[in-house]
Amino acid sequence: MLVKSVSIGELLYDVFPDGERLGGAPSNFAYHLESQGGASSLVSAVGDDPRGTSAIDSLRESGVDVGGVTTVADKPTGSVVVELKDGHPSYDIIQDVAWDHIDLTADTASSAREADLLCWGTLGQRSCRSLQAHRQLFDLVPDTCLRVCDINFRMHFHSEEVVVDSLKRADLLKLNDEEVQKLRGYVGGFAQNREFLRELRHRFEIQTIVLTLGSAGCRVSAHNTDFKAPGLEVDVVNTVGSGDAFTAAFVMKMLNGADLWDCARHANRVGAYVATQDSGMPTMPDEYRVVH
Template identity: 55%
Template sequence: MARAVVIGEVLFDLFPDGDRLGGAPSNFAVHAAALGADVHLISAVGDDRYGKNAISSLTAVDVDTSGVRVSDSPTGTVKVTLSAGHPSYEIVEGVAWDEIDLIETSRNHLKKAQLLCWGTLAQRSCRSEEAHRQLFDLVPNSCLNVCDLNFRQHYHDADVVRQSLTHSDLLKLSDEDLPILRSYISGPKDDRDYLRDIRHVYGIRVAVLTLGERGCRVSARNVDLSVPGISVQVVNTVGAGDAFVAAFALNLLQDADLRLSAETANRVGAYVATQDSGTPSLPSEFRIVD
Protein backbone atom coordinates (compact mmCIF):
# COMPACT_ATOMS: atom_id res chain seq x y z
CA MET A 1 0.00 0.00 0.00
CA ALA A 2 1.32 3.45 -0.94
CA ARG A 3 2.26 5.57 2.09
CA ALA A 4 1.03 9.14 1.55
CA VAL A 5 1.35 12.21 3.77
CA VAL A 6 -0.83 15.25 3.11
CA ILE A 7 -0.48 18.64 4.81
CA GLY A 8 -2.78 21.65 4.74
CA GLU A 9 -6.17 23.07 5.54
CA VAL A 10 -9.07 21.13 7.01
CA LEU A 11 -12.19 23.28 6.96
CA PHE A 12 -15.90 23.37 6.38
CA ASP A 13 -17.33 24.79 3.17
CA LEU A 14 -20.49 26.73 3.99
CA PHE A 15 -22.80 26.20 1.02
CA PRO A 16 -26.25 27.81 0.76
CA ASP A 17 -27.81 24.38 1.32
CA GLY A 18 -25.56 23.23 4.17
CA ASP A 19 -22.04 22.81 5.56
CA ARG A 20 -19.61 20.23 4.17
CA LEU A 21 -16.13 19.09 5.10
CA GLY A 22 -13.59 20.47 2.65
CA GLY A 23 -10.20 22.00 2.03
CA ALA A 24 -8.09 20.81 -0.91
CA PRO A 25 -5.59 18.78 1.18
CA SER A 26 -8.44 17.19 3.15
CA ASN A 27 -10.21 16.32 -0.10
CA PHE A 28 -6.98 14.92 -1.56
CA ALA A 29 -6.52 12.77 1.55
CA VAL A 30 -10.04 11.34 1.28
CA HIS A 31 -9.68 10.60 -2.43
CA ALA A 32 -6.21 9.08 -2.04
CA ALA A 33 -7.49 6.78 0.71
CA ALA A 34 -10.42 5.73 -1.49
CA LEU A 35 -7.99 4.99 -4.32
CA GLY A 36 -6.02 2.65 -2.07
CA ALA A 37 -3.34 4.73 -0.34
CA ASP A 38 -2.44 4.67 3.35
CA VAL A 39 -2.92 8.38 4.17
CA HIS A 40 -1.61 10.42 7.11
CA LEU A 41 -3.04 13.95 7.32
CA ILE A 42 -1.25 16.89 8.97
CA SER A 43 -3.45 19.85 9.88
CA ALA A 44 -5.24 21.54 12.79
CA VAL A 45 -8.88 21.91 13.81
CA GLY A 46 -10.64 23.68 16.65
CA ASP A 47 -12.07 22.17 19.80
CA ASP A 48 -15.55 22.74 18.46
CA ARG A 49 -18.41 21.06 16.63
CA TYR A 50 -16.78 21.44 13.23
CA GLY A 51 -13.46 20.07 14.49
CA LYS A 52 -15.01 17.01 16.08
CA ASN A 53 -17.08 16.41 12.93
CA ALA A 54 -13.96 16.68 10.75
CA ILE A 55 -11.97 14.15 12.78
CA SER A 56 -14.90 11.74 12.89
CA SER A 57 -15.64 12.04 9.16
CA LEU A 58 -12.01 11.64 8.07
CA THR A 59 -11.40 8.69 10.35
CA ALA A 60 -14.53 7.00 8.99
CA VAL A 61 -13.02 6.96 5.48
CA ASP A 62 -9.66 5.57 6.62
CA VAL A 63 -7.66 8.80 6.77
CA ASP A 64 -5.19 8.76 9.68
CA THR A 65 -5.86 11.97 11.65
CA SER A 66 -3.23 11.47 14.37
CA GLY A 67 -1.34 14.39 12.81
CA VAL A 68 -4.31 16.76 13.08
CA ARG A 69 -3.70 18.98 16.11
CA VAL A 70 -6.55 20.43 18.19
CA SER A 71 -6.11 24.20 18.43
CA ASP A 72 -7.61 26.89 20.65
CA SER A 73 -8.62 28.70 17.45
CA PRO A 74 -11.84 27.73 15.65
CA THR A 75 -12.00 25.20 12.85
CA GLY A 76 -11.65 26.90 9.47
CA THR A 77 -14.70 27.84 7.46
CA VAL A 78 -15.22 29.11 3.92
CA LYS A 79 -18.34 30.66 2.46
CA VAL A 80 -18.87 29.06 -0.95
CA THR A 81 -21.03 30.53 -3.69
CA LEU A 82 -21.81 28.45 -6.78
CA SER A 83 -22.46 29.79 -10.27
CA ALA A 84 -23.29 27.11 -12.86
CA GLY A 85 -21.59 24.58 -10.60
CA HIS A 86 -18.36 26.59 -10.33
CA PRO A 87 -17.37 27.90 -6.87
CA SER A 88 -16.14 31.21 -5.50
CA TYR A 89 -14.77 31.46 -1.97
CA GLU A 90 -14.64 33.76 1.06
CA ILE A 91 -12.01 32.31 3.41
CA VAL A 92 -12.07 33.13 7.14
CA GLU A 93 -8.73 34.13 8.72
CA GLY A 94 -7.27 33.38 12.16
CA VAL A 95 -8.42 29.76 12.24
CA ALA A 96 -6.95 26.45 13.37
CA TRP A 97 -5.20 25.52 10.13
CA ASP A 98 -3.19 28.73 10.41
CA GLU A 99 -1.49 26.98 13.36
CA ILE A 100 -0.21 23.73 11.84
CA ASP A 101 2.70 22.06 13.65
CA LEU A 102 4.61 18.85 12.92
CA ILE A 103 4.10 16.59 15.91
CA GLU A 104 6.34 13.55 16.48
CA THR A 105 3.81 11.13 14.99
CA SER A 106 3.82 13.11 11.73
CA ARG A 107 7.60 13.28 11.65
CA ASN A 108 7.73 9.49 11.84
CA HIS A 109 5.23 9.17 8.98
CA LEU A 110 7.19 11.66 6.87
CA LYS A 111 10.38 9.63 7.25
CA LYS A 112 8.62 6.66 5.60
CA ALA A 113 6.50 8.57 3.08
CA GLN A 114 6.35 7.51 -0.56
CA LEU A 115 4.16 10.47 -1.54
CA LEU A 116 3.87 13.95 -0.04
CA CYS A 117 1.21 16.46 -1.12
CA TRP A 118 0.83 20.13 -0.23
CA GLY A 119 -0.50 23.42 -1.64
CA THR A 120 -0.10 27.15 -1.15
CA LEU A 121 -3.17 28.24 0.84
CA ALA A 122 -2.15 26.69 4.17
CA GLN A 123 1.16 28.58 3.96
CA ARG A 124 -0.55 31.96 4.44
CA SER A 125 0.53 32.12 8.12
CA CYS A 126 4.16 32.11 9.26
CA ARG A 127 3.54 29.20 11.63
CA SER A 128 2.00 26.89 9.04
CA GLU A 129 4.52 27.97 6.42
CA GLU A 130 7.34 26.94 8.76
CA ALA A 131 5.72 23.52 9.19
CA HIS A 132 5.72 23.14 5.40
CA ARG A 133 9.39 24.12 5.15
CA GLN A 134 10.36 21.35 7.57
CA LEU A 135 8.76 18.64 5.43
CA PHE A 136 11.48 18.32 2.84
CA ASP A 137 14.26 17.55 5.32
CA LEU A 138 12.22 14.64 6.67
CA VAL A 139 10.92 12.75 3.62
CA PRO A 140 13.14 10.18 1.84
CA ASN A 141 14.83 11.20 -1.40
CA SER A 142 12.63 8.64 -3.17
CA CYS A 143 9.40 10.33 -2.02
CA LEU A 144 7.19 11.71 -4.79
CA ASN A 145 6.66 15.37 -3.85
CA VAL A 146 3.34 16.64 -5.20
CA CYS A 147 2.42 20.33 -5.22
CA ASP A 148 -1.12 21.38 -6.13
CA LEU A 149 -0.82 25.16 -6.33
CA ASN A 150 -4.54 25.78 -5.75
CA PHE A 151 -4.29 29.58 -5.46
CA ARG A 152 -7.10 31.16 -3.43
CA GLN A 153 -7.91 34.88 -3.10
CA HIS A 154 -4.74 36.81 -2.15
CA TYR A 155 -3.25 34.06 0.02
CA HIS A 156 -0.03 33.47 -1.90
CA ASP A 157 3.27 35.22 -2.56
CA ALA A 158 6.37 34.83 -4.68
CA ASP A 159 8.47 33.21 -1.95
CA VAL A 160 5.89 30.51 -1.15
CA VAL A 161 5.40 29.81 -4.87
CA ARG A 162 9.11 29.48 -5.61
CA GLN A 163 9.79 27.34 -2.54
CA SER A 164 6.93 25.04 -3.51
CA LEU A 165 8.14 24.69 -7.10
CA THR A 166 11.70 24.02 -5.95
CA HIS A 167 10.60 20.96 -3.98
CA SER A 168 8.09 19.60 -6.54
CA ASP A 169 8.42 16.38 -8.50
CA LEU A 170 4.82 16.61 -9.73
CA LEU A 171 3.27 20.05 -10.18
CA LYS A 172 -0.46 20.38 -10.74
CA LEU A 173 -2.12 23.66 -11.62
CA SER A 174 -5.48 24.61 -13.10
CA ASP A 175 -6.22 26.99 -15.94
CA GLU A 176 -7.30 29.45 -13.21
CA ASP A 177 -3.94 29.06 -11.42
CA LEU A 178 -1.90 29.60 -14.59
CA PRO A 179 -2.26 33.40 -14.97
CA ILE A 180 -1.42 33.86 -11.29
CA LEU A 181 1.69 31.71 -11.64
CA ARG A 182 2.66 33.76 -14.69
CA SER A 183 2.37 36.93 -12.56
CA TYR A 184 5.12 35.53 -10.32
CA ILE A 185 7.26 33.75 -12.91
CA SER A 186 7.42 35.08 -16.45
CA GLY A 187 7.91 32.87 -19.46
CA PRO A 188 6.78 32.05 -23.01
CA LYS A 189 3.20 32.91 -23.98
CA ASP A 190 2.55 29.42 -25.29
CA ASP A 191 1.37 27.19 -22.42
CA ARG A 192 3.34 24.20 -23.67
CA ASP A 193 6.58 26.17 -23.74
CA TYR A 194 5.81 27.78 -20.38
CA LEU A 195 5.30 24.43 -18.65
CA ARG A 196 8.48 23.10 -20.22
CA ASP A 197 10.49 26.09 -18.99
CA ILE A 198 9.03 25.87 -15.47
CA ARG A 199 10.04 22.22 -15.33
CA HIS A 200 13.57 22.93 -16.50
CA VAL A 201 14.16 25.86 -14.16
CA TYR A 202 12.83 24.14 -11.03
CA GLY A 203 13.77 20.53 -11.79
CA ILE A 204 10.16 19.35 -11.87
CA ARG A 205 9.63 15.84 -13.21
CA VAL A 206 6.03 16.27 -14.45
CA ALA A 207 3.79 19.34 -14.74
CA VAL A 208 0.06 18.92 -15.31
CA LEU A 209 -2.27 21.73 -16.35
CA THR A 210 -5.95 20.89 -15.83
CA LEU A 211 -8.43 22.43 -18.25
CA GLY A 212 -11.80 21.43 -16.82
CA GLU A 213 -14.07 19.79 -19.40
CA ARG A 214 -11.27 20.19 -21.98
CA GLY A 215 -9.09 17.67 -20.15
CA CYS A 216 -5.46 18.35 -19.30
CA ARG A 217 -1.98 19.00 -20.66
CA VAL A 218 0.95 16.94 -19.39
CA SER A 219 4.54 18.13 -19.68
CA ALA A 220 7.54 15.93 -18.91
CA ARG A 221 10.97 15.23 -20.39
CA ASN A 222 10.44 14.58 -24.11
CA VAL A 223 6.68 14.45 -23.47
CA ASP A 224 3.92 16.93 -24.28
CA LEU A 225 0.44 15.44 -24.11
CA SER A 226 -2.99 16.96 -24.58
CA VAL A 227 -5.47 14.51 -23.09
CA PRO A 228 -9.14 15.26 -23.87
CA GLY A 229 -11.68 15.58 -21.10
CA ILE A 230 -14.83 13.57 -20.48
CA SER A 231 -18.21 15.12 -21.19
CA VAL A 232 -20.42 14.94 -18.09
CA GLN A 233 -23.35 16.78 -16.58
CA VAL A 234 -21.58 18.99 -14.04
CA VAL A 235 -23.28 19.33 -10.67
CA ASN A 236 -20.46 20.76 -8.55
CA THR A 237 -16.76 21.06 -9.40
CA VAL A 238 -15.61 21.35 -5.77
CA GLY A 239 -13.16 18.51 -5.11
CA ALA A 240 -12.82 17.45 -8.75
CA GLY A 241 -9.31 18.86 -9.07
CA ASP A 242 -8.29 17.24 -5.78
CA ALA A 243 -9.57 13.88 -7.03
CA PHE A 244 -7.72 14.41 -10.32
CA VAL A 245 -4.34 15.05 -8.71
CA ALA A 246 -4.77 12.19 -6.22
CA ALA A 247 -5.42 9.76 -9.07
CA PHE A 248 -2.62 11.13 -11.25
CA ALA A 249 -0.08 11.07 -8.40
CA LEU A 250 -0.90 7.52 -7.32
CA ASN A 251 -0.66 6.30 -10.92
CA LEU A 252 2.69 8.04 -11.28
CA LEU A 253 3.85 6.42 -8.04
CA GLN A 254 2.97 3.04 -9.60
CA ASP A 255 5.15 3.92 -12.64
CA ALA A 256 2.10 4.11 -14.89
CA ASP A 257 2.34 5.60 -18.38
CA LEU A 258 1.72 9.36 -18.35
CA ARG A 259 -1.18 9.18 -20.79
CA LEU A 260 -2.82 6.43 -18.75
CA SER A 261 -2.26 8.47 -15.59
CA ALA A 262 -3.95 11.48 -17.18
CA GLU A 263 -6.86 9.49 -18.60
CA THR A 264 -7.50 7.84 -15.24
CA ALA A 265 -7.28 11.17 -13.44
CA ASN A 266 -9.71 12.73 -15.94
CA ARG A 267 -12.22 9.95 -15.28
CA VAL A 268 -12.00 10.27 -11.50
CA GLY A 269 -12.21 14.07 -11.59
CA ALA A 270 -15.14 14.00 -14.01
CA TYR A 271 -17.02 11.57 -11.79
CA VAL A 272 -16.60 13.83 -8.75
CA ALA A 273 -17.90 16.79 -10.79
CA THR A 274 -21.16 14.89 -11.36
CA GLN A 275 -21.74 14.54 -7.62
CA ASP A 276 -23.06 17.09 -5.13
CA SER A 277 -20.07 16.54 -2.84
CA GLY A 278 -16.35 17.27 -3.01
CA THR A 279 -15.60 13.81 -1.60
CA PRO A 280 -18.28 11.36 -2.78
CA SER A 281 -17.73 7.64 -2.43
CA LEU A 282 -15.70 6.50 -5.44
CA PRO A 283 -16.65 3.39 -7.42
CA SER A 284 -14.35 0.45 -6.62
CA GLU A 285 -13.26 0.33 -10.27
CA PHE A 286 -11.29 3.54 -9.70
CA ARG A 287 -9.04 1.94 -7.08
CA ILE A 288 -5.39 2.30 -8.09
CA VAL A 289 -3.33 0.84 -5.24
CA ASP A 290 -3.94 -2.69 -3.94
Protein backbone atom coordinates (compact mmCIF):
# COMPACT_ATOMS: atom_id res chain seq x y z
CA MET A 1 0.00 0.00 0.00
CA LEU A 2 1.29 3.47 -0.89
CA VAL A 3 0.78 5.38 2.36
CA LYS A 4 0.14 9.10 1.87
CA SER A 5 1.46 10.96 4.90
CA VAL A 6 1.36 14.56 6.10
CA SER A 7 3.52 15.71 9.00
CA ILE A 8 3.55 19.17 10.55
CA GLY A 9 5.95 21.03 12.81
CA GLU A 10 9.57 22.00 13.13
CA LEU A 11 12.10 21.96 10.28
CA LEU A 12 15.50 22.98 11.60
CA TYR A 13 19.19 22.32 11.80
CA ASP A 14 20.70 20.41 14.71
CA VAL A 15 24.00 22.14 15.46
CA PHE A 16 26.54 19.69 16.90
CA PRO A 17 30.10 20.47 18.01
CA ASP A 18 31.39 18.97 14.74
CA GLY A 19 28.86 20.51 12.37
CA GLU A 20 25.15 20.82 11.64
CA ARG A 21 22.60 18.38 10.27
CA LEU A 22 19.06 18.73 9.02
CA GLY A 23 16.45 17.67 11.56
CA GLY A 24 13.28 18.37 13.50
CA ALA A 25 11.02 15.51 14.57
CA PRO A 26 8.24 15.94 11.94
CA SER A 27 10.88 16.44 9.25
CA ASN A 28 12.77 13.34 10.33
CA PHE A 29 9.47 11.45 10.31
CA ALA A 30 8.65 12.66 6.79
CA TYR A 31 12.09 11.58 5.56
CA HIS A 32 11.80 8.12 7.12
CA LEU A 33 8.22 7.55 6.01
CA GLU A 34 9.43 8.26 2.48
CA SER A 35 12.43 5.95 2.93
CA GLN A 36 10.07 3.20 4.11
CA GLY A 37 8.25 3.40 0.79
CA GLY A 38 5.54 5.92 1.60
CA ALA A 39 4.67 9.30 0.09
CA SER A 40 5.46 12.12 2.53
CA SER A 41 4.34 15.74 2.61
CA LEU A 42 5.83 18.15 5.16
CA VAL A 43 4.13 21.26 6.54
CA SER A 44 6.59 23.70 8.08
CA ALA A 45 8.45 26.96 7.43
CA VAL A 46 12.02 28.09 6.79
CA GLY A 47 13.74 31.45 6.60
CA ASP A 48 14.87 33.23 3.45
CA ASP A 49 18.44 32.17 4.10
CA PRO A 50 21.02 29.56 3.03
CA ARG A 51 19.85 27.08 5.67
CA GLY A 52 16.28 27.35 4.44
CA THR A 53 17.27 26.80 0.83
CA SER A 54 19.46 23.85 1.77
CA ALA A 55 16.71 22.27 3.90
CA ILE A 56 14.14 22.42 1.12
CA ASP A 57 16.60 21.13 -1.47
CA SER A 58 17.69 18.21 0.74
CA LEU A 59 14.15 17.09 1.52
CA ARG A 60 13.04 17.45 -2.08
CA GLU A 61 15.99 15.31 -3.21
CA SER A 62 14.94 12.61 -0.74
CA GLY A 63 11.45 12.52 -2.25
CA VAL A 64 9.55 14.47 0.41
CA ASP A 65 6.86 16.83 -0.93
CA VAL A 66 7.85 20.29 0.35
CA GLY A 67 4.90 22.17 -1.17
CA GLY A 68 3.69 22.82 2.38
CA VAL A 69 6.97 24.41 3.52
CA THR A 70 6.64 28.20 3.36
CA THR A 71 9.39 30.83 3.47
CA VAL A 72 9.22 33.48 6.20
CA ALA A 73 11.22 36.48 5.03
CA ASP A 74 11.94 38.09 8.40
CA LYS A 75 12.67 35.00 10.52
CA PRO A 76 15.66 32.64 10.41
CA THR A 77 15.47 28.95 9.66
CA GLY A 78 15.22 27.08 12.95
CA SER A 79 18.24 25.72 14.75
CA VAL A 80 19.00 23.72 17.87
CA VAL A 81 22.30 23.55 19.69
CA VAL A 82 22.78 19.87 20.55
CA GLU A 83 25.24 18.45 23.06
CA LEU A 84 25.87 14.71 23.12
CA LYS A 85 26.84 12.60 26.11
CA ASP A 86 27.39 8.92 25.30
CA GLY A 87 25.39 9.48 22.12
CA HIS A 88 22.37 10.91 23.97
CA PRO A 89 21.35 14.52 23.27
CA SER A 90 20.45 17.61 25.25
CA TYR A 91 18.94 20.58 23.43
CA ASP A 92 19.01 24.39 23.38
CA ILE A 93 16.21 25.30 20.98
CA ILE A 94 16.33 28.78 19.43
CA GLN A 95 13.04 30.71 19.73
CA ASP A 96 11.00 32.86 17.32
CA VAL A 97 12.25 31.18 14.18
CA ALA A 98 10.53 30.37 10.90
CA TRP A 99 8.75 27.21 12.07
CA ASP A 100 7.04 29.27 14.78
CA HIS A 101 5.20 30.96 11.89
CA ILE A 102 3.66 28.06 9.95
CA ASP A 103 0.85 28.85 7.52
CA LEU A 104 -1.11 26.30 5.51
CA THR A 105 -0.82 26.43 1.73
CA ALA A 106 -3.12 25.24 -1.04
CA ASP A 107 -0.73 22.31 -1.54
CA THR A 108 -1.10 21.43 2.13
CA ALA A 109 -4.89 21.45 1.94
CA SER A 110 -4.83 19.18 -1.11
CA SER A 111 -2.41 16.71 0.51
CA ALA A 112 -4.34 16.72 3.79
CA ARG A 113 -7.65 15.80 2.18
CA GLU A 114 -6.06 12.67 0.68
CA ALA A 115 -3.92 11.69 3.67
CA ASP A 116 -3.84 8.19 5.10
CA LEU A 117 -1.69 9.39 7.97
CA LEU A 118 -1.14 12.62 9.90
CA CYS A 119 1.81 12.96 12.29
CA TRP A 120 2.55 15.80 14.69
CA GLY A 121 4.31 16.51 17.97
CA THR A 122 4.01 18.91 20.87
CA LEU A 123 7.09 21.09 20.26
CA GLY A 124 5.79 22.35 16.91
CA GLN A 125 2.77 23.88 18.70
CA ARG A 126 4.78 26.18 20.99
CA SER A 127 3.69 29.42 19.21
CA CYS A 128 0.12 30.64 18.77
CA ARG A 129 0.49 30.84 15.01
CA SER A 130 1.82 27.34 14.51
CA LEU A 131 -0.67 25.98 17.04
CA GLN A 132 -3.44 27.44 14.89
CA ALA A 133 -1.93 25.85 11.77
CA HIS A 134 -1.94 22.46 13.51
CA ARG A 135 -5.61 22.81 14.43
CA GLN A 136 -6.55 23.88 10.92
CA LEU A 137 -4.77 20.81 9.56
CA PHE A 138 -6.53 18.52 12.03
CA ASP A 139 -9.84 19.68 10.53
CA LEU A 140 -8.75 19.02 6.94
CA VAL A 141 -7.78 15.35 7.09
CA PRO A 142 -10.47 12.71 6.43
CA ASP A 143 -12.03 10.65 9.21
CA THR A 144 -10.22 7.57 7.87
CA CYS A 145 -6.81 9.20 8.41
CA LEU A 146 -4.62 7.62 11.11
CA ARG A 147 -3.69 10.42 13.53
CA VAL A 148 -0.27 9.88 15.10
CA CYS A 149 1.03 12.03 17.95
CA ASP A 150 4.73 11.64 18.70
CA ILE A 151 5.18 13.55 21.95
CA ASN A 152 8.42 15.50 22.12
CA PHE A 153 8.88 17.35 25.40
CA ARG A 154 11.78 19.77 24.88
CA MET A 155 12.97 22.32 27.42
CA HIS A 156 9.92 24.28 28.66
CA PHE A 157 8.11 24.24 25.31
CA HIS A 158 5.02 22.28 26.33
CA SER A 159 1.81 22.95 28.19
CA GLU A 160 -1.06 20.99 29.66
CA GLU A 161 -3.47 22.49 27.10
CA VAL A 162 -1.41 21.37 24.10
CA VAL A 163 -0.61 17.96 25.57
CA VAL A 164 -4.19 17.11 26.53
CA ASP A 165 -5.56 18.37 23.20
CA SER A 166 -3.04 16.22 21.31
CA LEU A 167 -3.93 13.15 23.38
CA LYS A 168 -7.61 13.65 22.61
CA ARG A 169 -6.92 13.81 18.88
CA ALA A 170 -4.51 10.85 18.62
CA ASP A 171 -5.32 7.38 17.31
CA LEU A 172 -1.74 6.31 17.97
CA LEU A 173 0.54 7.84 20.60
CA LYS A 174 4.29 7.32 20.68
CA LEU A 175 6.53 8.43 23.54
CA ASN A 176 9.81 7.42 25.15
CA ASP A 177 10.81 6.41 28.66
CA GLU A 178 11.69 9.99 29.67
CA GLU A 179 8.54 11.51 28.20
CA VAL A 180 6.25 9.05 29.97
CA GLN A 181 7.45 10.43 33.32
CA LYS A 182 6.72 14.03 32.29
CA LEU A 183 3.34 13.03 30.92
CA ARG A 184 2.35 11.69 34.33
CA GLY A 185 2.97 15.21 35.65
CA TYR A 186 0.22 16.52 33.37
CA VAL A 187 -2.39 13.80 33.55
CA GLY A 188 -1.57 11.80 36.70
CA GLY A 189 -2.08 8.06 36.78
CA PHE A 190 -0.44 4.80 37.76
CA ALA A 191 3.28 4.59 38.47
CA GLN A 192 3.74 1.36 36.52
CA ASN A 193 3.98 1.83 32.76
CA ARG A 194 1.66 -1.02 31.83
CA GLU A 195 -1.23 0.30 33.93
CA PHE A 196 -0.52 3.92 33.02
CA LEU A 197 -0.64 3.26 29.28
CA ARG A 198 -3.85 1.26 29.61
CA GLU A 199 -5.38 4.10 31.64
CA LEU A 200 -4.30 6.65 29.01
CA ARG A 201 -5.90 4.61 26.23
CA HIS A 202 -9.23 4.44 27.96
CA ARG A 203 -9.23 8.02 29.23
CA PHE A 204 -8.37 9.62 25.88
CA GLU A 205 -9.76 6.91 23.56
CA ILE A 206 -6.37 6.24 21.97
CA GLN A 207 -6.28 3.05 19.92
CA THR A 208 -2.57 2.22 20.30
CA ILE A 209 0.23 3.54 22.51
CA VAL A 210 3.87 2.72 21.87
CA LEU A 211 6.48 3.39 24.55
CA THR A 212 10.08 3.16 23.35
CA LEU A 213 12.65 1.89 25.84
CA GLY A 214 15.96 2.38 24.04
CA SER A 215 18.02 -0.78 23.80
CA ALA A 216 15.33 -2.59 25.83
CA GLY A 217 12.93 -2.32 22.90
CA CYS A 218 9.39 -1.03 23.26
CA ARG A 219 6.07 -1.65 24.97
CA VAL A 220 2.85 -1.69 22.95
CA SER A 221 -0.54 -1.15 24.58
CA ALA A 222 -3.68 -1.65 22.50
CA HIS A 223 -7.13 -3.23 22.72
CA ASN A 224 -6.81 -6.77 24.08
CA THR A 225 -3.00 -6.73 23.91
CA ASP A 226 -0.04 -5.48 25.87
CA PHE A 227 3.50 -6.68 25.25
CA LYS A 228 7.17 -5.77 25.21
CA ALA A 229 9.17 -6.36 22.05
CA PRO A 230 12.90 -6.85 22.67
CA GLY A 231 15.38 -4.30 21.41
CA LEU A 232 18.78 -4.65 19.82
CA GLU A 233 22.17 -3.97 21.34
CA VAL A 234 24.04 -1.66 18.97
CA ASP A 235 27.00 0.68 19.12
CA VAL A 236 25.21 4.00 19.56
CA VAL A 237 26.69 6.94 17.68
CA ASN A 238 23.83 9.45 17.83
CA THR A 239 20.23 8.84 18.89
CA VAL A 240 18.86 12.05 17.32
CA GLY A 241 16.17 11.01 14.84
CA SER A 242 16.07 7.36 15.86
CA GLY A 243 12.73 7.77 17.61
CA ASP A 244 11.22 9.46 14.56
CA ALA A 245 12.52 6.65 12.36
CA PHE A 246 10.95 4.16 14.78
CA THR A 247 7.57 5.89 14.52
CA ALA A 248 7.64 6.01 10.73
CA ALA A 249 8.60 2.35 10.50
CA PHE A 250 5.90 1.29 12.98
CA VAL A 251 3.02 3.08 11.26
CA MET A 252 4.15 2.11 7.77
CA LYS A 253 4.15 -1.54 8.80
CA MET A 254 0.77 -1.12 10.50
CA LEU A 255 -0.89 0.54 7.51
CA ASN A 256 0.43 -2.25 5.30
CA GLY A 257 -1.48 -4.82 7.35
CA ALA A 258 1.13 -6.19 9.77
CA ASP A 259 0.17 -7.21 13.29
CA LEU A 260 1.45 -5.09 16.18
CA TRP A 261 4.21 -7.54 17.10
CA ASP A 262 5.70 -7.34 13.60
CA CYS A 263 5.29 -3.56 13.63
CA ALA A 264 7.24 -3.33 16.87
CA ARG A 265 10.02 -5.66 15.78
CA HIS A 266 10.46 -3.82 12.49
CA ALA A 267 10.44 -0.40 14.17
CA ASN A 268 13.01 -1.54 16.74
CA ARG A 269 15.35 -2.61 13.93
CA VAL A 270 14.96 0.66 12.05
CA GLY A 271 15.39 2.84 15.14
CA ALA A 272 18.46 0.87 16.21
CA TYR A 273 20.05 1.26 12.80
CA VAL A 274 19.55 5.03 12.80
CA ALA A 275 21.14 5.24 16.26
CA THR A 276 24.33 3.76 14.78
CA GLN A 277 24.52 6.58 12.22
CA ASP A 278 25.80 10.13 12.66
CA SER A 279 22.64 11.62 11.15
CA GLY A 280 18.92 11.64 11.90
CA MET A 281 18.31 11.21 8.15
CA PRO A 282 20.82 8.60 6.97
CA THR A 283 20.53 6.69 3.72
CA MET A 284 18.49 3.61 4.61
CA PRO A 285 19.40 0.19 3.18
CA ASP A 286 16.60 -1.56 1.27
CA GLU A 287 16.34 -4.25 3.95
CA TYR A 288 14.72 -1.69 6.27
CA ARG A 289 11.99 -0.67 3.81
CA VAL A 290 8.38 -1.83 4.11
CA VAL A 291 7.49 -1.16 0.46
CA HIS A 292 10.24 -1.77 -2.13
